[in-house]
Amino acid sequence: MNPLARSARYLRILRALAAHTLSRELAFRGNFLVKVSVEVLWLAIMLAFYKVVFARSSNVAGWNEPQYLFFVGCFFALNGLIEMLFLDNCNEFSELVRTGDLDALLLKPIDEQFLITCRRIDWGCAPNVFMGSGVMAMALYQMSWRFDPVKSAAFLATFACGVAIAYAFMVLLTSLSVWMVRNQSLMEMWWLFSSLARYPKEIFSGRWAEPLGMFFTYFIPILIVVNVPANVMVRAFDPAMVLMMLVATAALLWISRRFFLFALESYRSASS
Amino acid sequence: MGMIEARNLRKTYRAVQKQTGLVGSLRGLFHREYREVKAVAGVSFTIEPGEMVAFLGPNGAGKTTTLKMLSGLIHPTSGDARVLDHVPWKREDSFRRQFSLVMGQKNQLWWDLPAADSFQLHREIYSIPRAEYDETLSELTDLLGVEKLTKQAVRELSLGERMKMELIAALLHRPRVLLLDEPTIGLDVVAQTKIQRCLKDYHARRGVTVLLTSHYMRDVEALCERVLVINHGALIYDGPLAGVIERFGETKLVKLRFEGPPPDDLESFGELVRREGPFADIKVERARVAMVLAAILERSVVADVSVEEPPLEEVISRVFEEAEAAHDAA
Numbered sequence: 057m058n059p060l061a062r063s064a065r066y067l068r069i070l071r072a073l074a075a076h077t078l079s080r081e082l083a084f085r086g087n088f089l090v091k092v093s094v095e096v097l098w099l100a101i102m103l104a105f106y107k108v109v110f111a112r113s114s115n116v117a118g119w120n121e122p123q124y125l126f127f128v129g130c131f132f133a134l135n136g137l138i139e140m141l142f143l144d145n146c147n148e149f150s151e152l153v154r155t156g157d158l159d160a161l162l163l164k165p166i167d168e169q170f171l172i173t174c175r176r177i178d179w180g181c182a183p184n185v186f187m188g189s190g191v192m193a194m195a196l197y198q199m200s201w202r203f204d205p206v207k208s209a210a211f212l213a214t215f216a217c218g219v220a221i222a223y224a225f226m227v228l229l230t231s232l233s234v235w236m237v238r239n240q241s242l243m244e245m246w247w248l249f250s251s252l253a254r255y256p257k258e259i260f261s262g263r264w265a266e267p268l269g270m271f272f273t274y275f276i277p278i279l280i281v282v283n284v285p286a287n288v289m290v291r292a293f294d295p296a297m298v299l300m301m302l303v304a305t306a307a308l309l310w311i312s313r314r315f316f317l318f319a320l321e322s323y324r325s326a327s328s
Numbered sequence: 329m330g331m332i333e334a335r336n337l338r339k340t341y342r343a344v345q346k347q348t349g350l351v352g353s354l355r356g357l358f359h360r361e362y363r364e365v366k367a368v369a370g371v372s373f374t375i376e377p378g379e380m381v382a383f384l385g386p387n388g389a390g391k392t393t394t395l396k397m398l399s400g401l402i403h404p405t406s407g408d409a410r411v412l413d414h415v416p417w418k419r420e421d422s423f424r425r426q427f428s429l430v431m432g433q434k435n436q437l438w439w440d441l442p443a444a445d446s447f448q449l450h451r452e453i454y455s456i457p458r459a460e461y462d463e464t465l466s467e468l469t470d471l472l473g474v475e476k477l478t479k480q481a482v483r484e485l486s487l488g489e490r491m492k493m494e495l496i497a498a499l500l501h502r503p504r505v506l507l508l509d510e511p512t513i514g515l516d517v518v519a520q521t522k523i524q525r526c527l528k529d530y531h532a533r534r535g536v537t538v539l540l541t542s543h544y545m546r547d548v549e550a551l552c553e554r555v556l557v558i559n560h561g562a563l564i565y566d567g568p569l570a571g572v573i574e575r576f577g578e579t580k581l582v583k584l585r586f587e588g589p590p591p592d593d594l595e596s597f598g599e600l601v602r603r604e605g606p607f608a609d610i611k612v613e614r615a616r617v618a619m620v621l622a623a624i625l626e627r628s629v630v631a632d633v634s635v636e637e638p639p640l641e642e643v644i645s646r647v648f649e650e651a652e653a654a655h656d657a658a
Contacts, residue, residue, distance in 0.1 A: 065455065069449075073449070076441060076449055080440050084440075157434065159396070159429075159434060160436035162401055163399060163401070164424065165421040165424035
């Protein structure tokens with residue numbers, strides 16, 4: 057099958073999976089509405105908190121209020137997209153291994169990583185993507201931003217890279233479930249990811265914080281996930297950082313893919 | 329070349345030995361003990377295209393592990409296998425499109441949605457052309473009598489109905505090889521019979537190659553002419569179903585109806601299993617059946633007589649017991 061036909065097939069399957077999960081979510085309407093309400097409340101609390109901070113200071117770590125607002129929107133949209141597409145699927149993987157329900161997925165004539173990590177879309181997180189986008193649009197309006205095709209393209213590319221980097225980390229941790237069976241590290245990692253990625257990397261200054269910031273920028277590049285796209289769009293366009301992000305994305309996707317396939321080779325399948 | 333070939337297939341696991349109690353658990357954090365479990369210990373067989381073969385053995389004998397290796401879910405420790413001329417554990421798409429594994433204790437349908445939705449998703453994943461999909465779905469729902477149930481949420485179906493839906497999902501892409509792991513487990517006799525009939529009809533129509541494990545000998549008798557028997561990971565019999573009875577069924581059941589009351593000394597001919605009014609059933613060693621019959625007919629007036637093979641359950645149970653004894657002795 058040529059790459060174009062293959063991509064079209066996978067898109068069709070993704071569309072079908074999305075439709076199925078939406079039907080499923082709508083069957084449990086109450087749960088869906090509660091989840092969306094919680095996310096709206098969470099965004100409102102975050103925005104109120106930053107409003108309070110900026111009422112006492114004109115900038116935080118070199119970011120002025122609209123810039124910071126854009127950063128928050130970018131984080132919210134990116135985080136929402138990852139939670140919507142991958143978090144539930146990756147989190148469920150250890151349970152699939154433990155119960156042996158992974159068997160049914162491995163038998164399908166389709167890429168295992170695709171099916172395992174994309175089979176369910178958490179529609180309850182979809183509003184986060186829209187709300188984050190709305191916050192970004194509001195920030196751009198506040199700073200009277202003028203459309204710049206290069207910056208916009210670089211933002212979209214680095215935003216996609218941010219999603220891919222977070223996905224690669226998830227796949228790496230998820231793969232460990234094959235050996236560990238019970239694996240709660242994914243949620244711990246996601247908490248760490250959310251905590252680190254939601255702040256500008258400039259806050260890591262000072263004797264102890266700076267090495268930590270370097271570590272999470274160059275060694276485990278969580279800090280670049282939101283910082284680079286937000287910087288590209290509303291602050292300085294740093295080509296070196298963009299290039300580093302592209303390289304880090306390619307490398308992490310490749311490593312996580314190899315590790316996932318290696319892990320599947322060790323899959324034992326639970327007794328029936 | 330066979331449709332399914334296994335050559336000296338072995339699978340050995342390292343199982344953690346957990347020590348009991350809190351102290352044992354703490355010790356286990358630093359020092360783990362493992363035991364080597366030989367799940368499959370060098371199994372070889374060939375199944376020709378269109379054959380329907382039963383794979384029998386007690387719990388833990390290695391049946392499911394063998395099926396999992398043949399379907400590519402797990403890698404063998406050593407040995408080789410070919411299914412549809414593919415190495416199963418390479419899990420090539422071209423291989424996975426041509427076979428199905430149905431596990432009676434596992435569910436592959438979307439629990440909260442109607443089975444029809446899962447079938448549609450299946451159509452997308454297997455790229456089944458619309459016309460072929462409609463034709464196969466109609467054929468299968470008709471065979472299993474579940475036309476009206478496909479739009480009901482799977483979680484609301486009974487076990488038997490759910491199993492029928494699982495079977496439909498497994499057959500929608502018209503597999504050439506079908507691996508069935510206890511497909512009728514927990515089902516009532518009516519559902520069992522329905523599934524047996526469906527498999528039989530489907531096999532006759534499409535010539536699919538089937539390897540079936542089941543603890544219900546009724547399934548085996550209804551569907552398979554050839555039997556593989558495995559115990560402790562090793563194959564102990566490969567041959568016709570009738571041959572199992574011939575080889576391991578040491579006795580036959582002689583059923584007699586006398587003109588008057590049965591004679592008192594029937595125990596001297598074999599094990600008397602029933603004595604009611606004019607009826608008497610005796611288990612007699614196979615080699616002595618003719619002699620026993622002649623002796624009884626000479627001494628008593630018999631209104632009716634029949635000689636039956638022992639039930640398959642009994643024979644298979646004996647096979648397992650003998651294999652167990654041989655294994656323990658070794």
